[in-house]
Amino acid sequence: MSIQPFAALACPLDGAPLHREGSAWRCASGHNFDIASQGHTHLLPVQHKRSLDPGDSKEMVAARRRFLNAGHYQPIAEAVARAVLADLPPEAACLDAGSGEGYYLRQLAAAATDQGQSLAILGLDISKWAVLAAAKQDARPNWVVGTNARLPVLDGTVDRVLCLFGFPVYAEFARVLKPGGRLIQVDAGPDHLRELREIIYPTLKPQRPADTSAPAGFSARPGETVRFSLALDSQEQIADLLAMTPHLYRASAEGRAKAAALNKLSMTVDVRIASFDSVHATG
Template sequence: MSITPFQALACPLDGAPLYCQGTSWRCAAGHSFDIAAQGYTHLLPVQKKRSLDPGDSKEMVAARRRFLNAGNYQPIAAAVSRAVLADLPAAASCLDAGCGEGYYMRQLAAATTADGQSLAMLGLDISKWAVLSAAKQDKRPNWVVGSNANLPVLPGTLDRLLCMFGFPVYGEFARVLKAGGRLLQVDAGPDHLRELREIIYPVLKPERPADQQTPAGFTSLDSESVRFPLDLSGQEQIADLLAMTPHLYRASAEGRARAAALTALSVTVDVRLTCFVRNAAD
């Protein structure tokens, strides 16, 4: 399988098709978006930002890159790649909505070995630091700074869409997927990182029962649990895990200090992978 350029970008200002012209993307109305020297494009208009520097910080991105590149979540990546490639059309396109530093897209690219198929890949994140890191590590996918609330993608053009521990915006996901296209969503399960949470929080909140409702415009296809033990050694790995989760900011100073004092930690990785199929338009 060959990785091909993603050609279905839409102008974030008026929704018109974007065309690559030299070192920029342009629409018919003349809106222009430069391709950075590192290979990514900023498609998040300033008026759509909720803060000056939204999304994960440079430090959080670096922690996630170290942790994921060490292979700690490889079983999750393998399950996602299998789900993406199942029944994939010969010429297909895939968006990772909230791609972070691009780990799951790189793993998907490495798993695409079938001959006679092509896959256009787009990674999008609201954090410019995440997209910059992704672009530096792999030039094959297209990388853009953007928002799930206003995806810079033409309607009905995607065969697959990933939402990895992210913020799903189902109306937008339905808009950009083809009929029959699939949304692959990964969410934390009830025991995910329980051992770490027991250390940093005085009391764990009762787990809410899983209530994965099928979003409007979709049909639920199937789901699977990916669960495995993970042994971490050294303060840096433990610190990186904490830094790439929301728990870093939710925990008290005392809880963070208890985690920082650890030199080894065994945790349970427990996530749910759910697949939804985009319904045909009414």
């Protein structure tokens, strides 16, 4: 078994195959993308950015790294790895579209190692700070700064796409998946972090019914719910959790102050793992 380099990168400017030459990726048209000393590559042209520094900030990435590396979401990582590795060919490629600081891919790599699986892994995130943190923690996967709206990946080259608490672009996911490839999508369930939300918001919005229909280009497979209790016992852990969620910005100053005053908090973790097979049109 081995974790392999991901070789099916595409030029973000013209879609042509990228080939590694020394410390850079180049396409036939002459576009050149340097590989940083930490091993990651920027494949997000300035014209594809919606802000100067898109995605999670340096501080949010640091909070997520501390929280996840402490093992608080380990049951989610284990369930995701099982979903990815189920029915996977002996030699396969996986893209994490919105990989953050790389925690879930590192856990996947460990599980693949245990199963004797040969896996080429690509972690992509729009945040340069997240990709830098990922590359510093594990150099085996390829890490790139990029956008789900224009994945720098060749058509039909990936066996699994992960989208964890992220921003799915189903047309792009369908494009890069091989026939019979699979999308694994993880989203918050109705009770996810409910106890924290009850503290920081005056009232909770009614939960919308879950949409279990398959997106265009996919057929639905049986999903899974991961649910467990999580106890945090310090202000720092609670602050890190809040900092890595959208609730940090959605909550009022009063709500954030209430969270900052907590020394311990027990919460429900409730996430849905949806699985979809790629359905490629023929003819």
